[in-house]
Amino acid sequence: MSDTKDTSAAVAAFGRDVATLRAEIGKRIVGQGPIVDGVLTCLLAGGHALLEGVPGLGKTMLVRTLSEALDLRFSRVQFTPDLMPADILGTTVIEEDEAGRKSFEFRPGPIFANIVLADEVNRATPKTQSALLEVMQEHSVTVARATHTLDAPFFVLATQNPLEMEGTYPLPEAQLDRFLFKLHVTFPSRDELHAILDRTTGTTAPRVEPVLDKARVLAMMRLVRDVAVARHVQDYAVRLVEATHPAGAARGDAGRAPELVQKYVRFGASPRGAQAVLVAAKIQALFAGRFSASVDDVRAVARPALRHRLILNFEGEAEGVRTDRVLDELLATVPEAAPSGKSARG
Amino acid sequence: MSVPVPLRRPVLAVARRLRLQRALDAAATLSVASLGLAAALVAAVKTRAVGPDDALPWLVGAAALPALGALLGAARRVSMLVAAQRLDRAHALHDRTASALSFAALPADARTAFMEAAIDDACAHAAGLVPARAFPLRAPRDTVAALGLALAVAGLALLEVPDVIVRPAPTQPPAALVLHADDLEAFRNDVREALADPALEREVRDAATRFDGLVGDLAAQRLARTDALRALQQVQDALEDARRADADNLRETLSQVATELARSPQTEPAARALRDADARRAADDMQRLSEALRQSPPSRRELDRLREALARAAATRPPAPSSESLAQRRAEVERLLQRQRDQQAAQQAQPEPERRLLERRRRELQRLEREQAGAQAQERRLERLQRELGHAGERLSQQDREQAAQSLARSAEELNRMARTQQSEQQRRALAERLSELRELVRRQREQQAQADASGQQGQQGQQGQQGQQGQQGQQGQQGQQGQQGQQGQQGQQGQQGQQGQQGQQGQQGQQGQQGASRMDRFVAQARGGAGAMGRAGRPGQTGQSGQPGEAGSSGQTAGHVGVPGQGGSAVLEMPGASQGSAQGNMPGGMGQGPGAGAGHDTTGLDAPTRLDGTRQATRVQGEASERGPTRSEVILGAAERGFAARDYRRVYADYESHATEVLEQDQIPGGYRFYVRRYFQLIRPREPQP
Numbered sequence A: 001m002s003d004t005k006d007t008s009a010a011v012a013a014f015g016r017d018v019a020t021l022r023a024e025i026g027k028r029i030v031g032q033g034p035i036v037d038g039v040l041t042c043l044l045a046g047g048h049a050l051l052e053g054v055p056g057l058g059k060t061m062l063v064r065t066l067s068e069a070l071d072l073r074f075s076r077v078q079f080t081p082d083l084m085p086a087d088i089l090g091t092t093v094i095e096e097d098e099a100g101r102k103s104f105e106f107r108p109g110p111i112f113a114n115i116v117l118a119d120e121v122n123r124a125t126p127k128t129q130s131a132l133l134e135v136m137q138e139h140s141v142t143v144a145r146a147t148h149t150l151d152a153p154f155f156v157l158a159t160q161n162p163l164e165m166e167g168t169y170p171l172p173e174a175q176l177d178r179f180l181f182k183l184h185v186t187f188p189s190r191d192e193l194h195a196i197l198d199r200t201t202g203t204t205a206p207r208v209e210p211v212l213d214k215a216r217v218l219a220m221m222r223l224v225r226d227v228a229v230a231r232h233v234q235d236y237a238v239r240l241v242e243a244t245h246p247a248g249a250a251r252g253d254a255g256r257a258p259e260l261v262q263k264y265v266r267f268g269a270s271p272r273g274a275q276a277v278l279v280a281a282k283i284q285a286l287f288a289g290r291f292s293a294s295v296d297d298v299r300a301v302a303r304p305a306l307r308h309r310l311i312l313n314f315e316g317e318a319e320g321v322r323t324d325r326v327l328d329e330l331l332a333t334v335p336e337a338a339p340s341g342k343s344a345r346g
Numbered sequence B: 001m002s003v004p005v006p007l008r009r010p011v012l013a014v015a016r017r018l019r020l021q022r023a024l025d026a027a028a029t030l031s032v033a034s035l036g037l038a039a040a041l042v043a044a045v046k047t048r049a050v051g052p053d054d055a056l057p058w059l060v061g062a063a064a065l066p067a068l069g070a071l072l073g074a075a076r077r078v079s080m081l082v083a084a085q086r087l088d089r090a091h092a093l094h095d096r097t098a099s100a101l102s103f104a105a106l107p108a109d110a111r112t113a114f115m116e117a118a119i120d121d122a123c124a125h126a127a128g129l130v131p132a133r134a135f136p137l138r139a140p141r142d143t144v145a146a147l148g149l150a151l152a153v154a155g156l157a158l159l160e161v162p163d164v165i166v167r168p169a170p171t172q173p174p175a176a177l178v179l180h181a182d183d184l185e186a187f188r189n190d191v192r193e194a195l196a197d198p199a200l201e202r203e204v205r206d207a208a209t210r211f212d213g214l215v216g217d218l219a220a221q222r223l224a225r226t227d228a229l230r231a232l233q234q235v236q237d238a239l240e241d242a243r244r245a246d247a248d249n250l251r252e253t254l255s256q257v258a259t260e261l262a263r264s265p266q267t268e269p270a271a272r273a274l275r276d277a278d279a280r281r282a283a284d285d286m287q288r289l290s291e292a293l294r295q296s297p298p299s300r301r302e303l304d305r306l307r308e309a310l311a312r313a314a315a316t317r318p319p320a321p322s323s324e325s326l327a328q329r330r331a332e333v334e335r336l337l338q339r340q341r342d343q344q345a346a347q348q349a350q351p352e353p354e355r356r357l358l359e360r361r362r363r364e365l366q367r368l369e370r371e372q373a374g375a376q377a378q379e380r381r382l383e384r385l386q387r388e389l390g391h392a393g394e395r396l397s398q399q400d401r402e403q404a405a406q407s408l409a410r411s412a413e414e415l416n417r418m419a420r421t422q423q424s425e426q427q428r429r430a431l432a433e434r435l436s437e438l439r440e441l442v443r444r445q446r447e448q449q450a451q452a453d454a455s456g457q458q459g460q461q462g463q464q465g466q467q468g469q470q471g472q473q474g475q476q477g478q479q480g481q482q483g484q485q486g487q488q489g490q491q492g493q494q495g496q497q498g499q500q501g502q503q504g505q506q507g508q509q510g511q512q513g514q515q516g517a518s519r520m521d522r523f524v525a526q527a528r529g530g531a532g533a534m535g536r537a538g539r540p541g542q543t544g545q546s547g548q549p550g551e552a553g554s555s556g557q558t559a560g561h562v563g564v565p566g567q568g569g570s571a572v573l574e575m576p577g578a579s580q581g582s583a584q585g586n587m588p589g590g591m592g593q594g595p596g597a598g599a600g601h602d603t604t605g606l607d608a609p610t611r612l613d614g615t616r617q618a619t620r621v622q623g624e625a626s627e628r629g630p631t632r633s634e635v636i637l638g639a640a641e642r643g644f645a646a647r648d649y650r651r652v653y654a655d656y657e658s659h660a661t662e663v664l665e666q667d668q669i670p671g672g673y674r675f676y677v678r679r680y681f682q683l684i685r686p687r688e689p690q691p
Helices: A002-026 A033-045 A059-068 A085-091 A128-138 A191-198 A215-225 A231-243 A258-265 A269-288 A293-307 A314-318 A323-333 A339-345 B007-044 B051-076 B082-093 B096-104 B113-128 B143-158 B181-195 B204-218 B225-241 B247-263 B267-276 B280-293 B301-315 B324-347 B352-397 B401-459 B463-489 B494-511 B521-529 B530-535 B539-545 B549-559 B579-586 B633-645 B649-666 B670-683
Strands: A050-054 A074-078 A090-096 A102-107 A115-119 A141-143 A146-149 A155-160 A179-185 A265-267
Touching: A002 A033, A002 A059, A002 A269, A002 B113, A033 A155, A033 A215, A050 A128, A059 A074, A059 A115, A059 A155, A085 A090, A085 A141, A085 A179, A102 A146, A128 A141, A128 A155, A179 A293, A215 A269, A231 A269, A231 A323, A258 A265, A258 A314, A258 A323, A269 A293, A269 B324, A293 A323, A339 B463, B007 B051, B007 B082, B051 B280, B051 B301, B051 B401, B096 B113, B143 B181, B181 B204, B181 B401, B181 B670, B204 B225, B204 B401, B225 B401, B247 B267, B247 B280, B247 B301, B247 B352, B247 B401, B267 B280, B280 B401, B280 B539, B280 B670, B301 B352, B324 B352, B352 B401, B352 B530, B352 B549, B401 B670, B539 B549, B649 B670
Parallel strands: A050 A155, A050 A179, A074 A115, A115 A155
Antiparallel strands: A090 A102, A141 A146
């Protein structure tokens, strides 16, 4: 019983902290609730987020505000074509002490922070992108045979502009898979735009105070992992991911994928995608103050968690099919109950 | 699955609702099938296709189907998880209940704190759960269809179906069979000739009388083709029934008797007559021999030879008595008939083929009985003949010529009786032959009509061809008129002109849709000598006016010929001088009405018009009378020396006809060609002059 109370208290505290954090971010960021929740989900899940949107929508501002509200070390890297891996990771330099002895010393790069903003990540060369993405996966940097572990939490927010594609290096599918969510930053509504103008064109700028420290963030991240998931919810997530594969390639189960997937999708989501869905669903449950994830939570996070993991075929690319459309189709067709349950339901 | 107590009530309630709904759905769905079956059964009963007793078990089964479906639907397992999910969805609980059920199913030590908290959380929300909201009962899916079918079944049950009265579809009476009057006249003459024979046996006379009536009906066009063929079959059956089964046997026996009688010069004429199967002549010869014996005694040697011949003739025995074989056959048929009757008695409903077979055997038995009686009478007659011959031989050996003459006279009487039988059989055969010819004529007439119909369908596509056909038929029709005139005006060409009259009748038949000119028609036209006559029709066909009978005769005889088959498949008669009519007739011709001269025009047959503006000079030539040429009497005499027709046509016809018949009977000639030959002689037979 005491465990239940503790759990309830932890969940309640989690909810309160998230609400506080949202409120603090909301001082500077107008609207964009789903984007803020998505970024927080990625942070608490221990993943990374890829923000995609046209310039001027506040992507960078959002990340900066988040870092200020969390009292975490923040660094920003503007990706350019001439950016080298060492510019991100750091490099070894010769140091001379007072005695005149020289030695090699590692100077960490901007990646050594808790929150890293990789602005316009698709403008860097694949080599540099690979250096970043390796760090994102391993949470450590190896330079001159020395491995340097990054401080937790380590959270990368990458942005990219979908319009200016010339001179860019689109992220390979394997590297896109490293991001937990891909979030589309949309244009604010008219009211939100008014509010943005009111806040940013005056003499005073809103001030964001840190509301959560690193320890609290790490505790919240641990709590996320404790959230229970019933078998039927997990089964739904699995079937959803399976359905992204044309002709049931994932299980050799032909006929499972909807017609749209069979027609336009070349490869479906990886198991890492299923992990992302389930973890994000847990966070959604915590956001709602529940102790277990639901099918609705899975459905809510399916789009940002899977949209960058579906690889369209040539026909899909040629016809301009968006992966969100495929996912909408999947969410509409994949039944919530398992086939056995469906038959029992009559 | 263990369900936490607070959740049990709402979850189980939803599960019960799910079961109930499934039972209702299954019952409604099976009701549709059940009512469909019931509707079919009621309809079958109403239409008397199925008896009520037979339909009752099926109706009971149909009524039980919905209940069975409801039971099966209710008995199916319902997942508690599904019920919980329904509750969650209805109350926006985000899988709290379903997850709690899932966690509760785990062992207690396997549950985490979050799972316990989730169960508690679900139980805390259980108070507000309303099963009816989670799963509101609805009307079964197939309710409307079931109600509709139920109404249909009720309507069918109330419907009174009257007894079906099959009314035969109104059909037009078939067209009467139209045969050539000339042909029918020939048949009628033959039949009446046979009827005029007093020796005709009763059965043959009856058949001949029916044959005569049939020909009369055909002449009056009272019979359709089917009726005519049926009547022909009946007459043929009657003639077949009148057939003498022992005729061959009798002829064989008489031939053997003739061989023995030929040993004596006195009996040699009778023997020759018997060998020729002429019993009447044999009877006359025998009668003469009897009188000769009475009046002038022959020499001793002649008497010995006569006695020996008569004794040997009396000792002749038939190769196999017909009555015995007939008796055997009759016994066999009787046995079969009896067996079939027994089978019939065993079976209530006899199949149609069996019934027909029984009837056929019954008729065969009657015929065999008749034939057996006839054969026995014939055998008795033969025995009497041989006995009298033997008696005459014995009397001659005793020098009793008077008694021998009396025996020979009695044998002549027996031969006379045989002659009557023989004559009757010959008449029967002749009638049967005439009958088969008539049947062949009907058959060929049908083929001609079919060809004419086919060509008529093609001809309707070409207006020009149709006109040509009409023109041709108009020519034929006018030939008839010319023929009438020719008979009145010209004695020398009476026969040909008369045939033109027939041709005119044929033209009228053509108006009834039988204008197809086949090979047979061409043959008939040629056989009638009508080729020349038809040549004369060129003028009427061309101008639409009747030609002059006198001048047409000569031109037709020189230029007439048979035409070629038209493109439409029907043969047409091509006539010289009728360039427009015949040329257009070669087009695909249809069934024209043939009211008069052709109205068509074939431009391909025309040349450039005669130029009238050229320079010309009129020259008049006049013959001169002189002594150098032969006189008119010399011309006639010379022609007579080369061979005028000096013999009577009847004699010539009889000679040729008998020769042709003899050849037909002896040589291997295809049946179809035999028909042509017989038809030829039938058509050129001498006729009585028209009054």
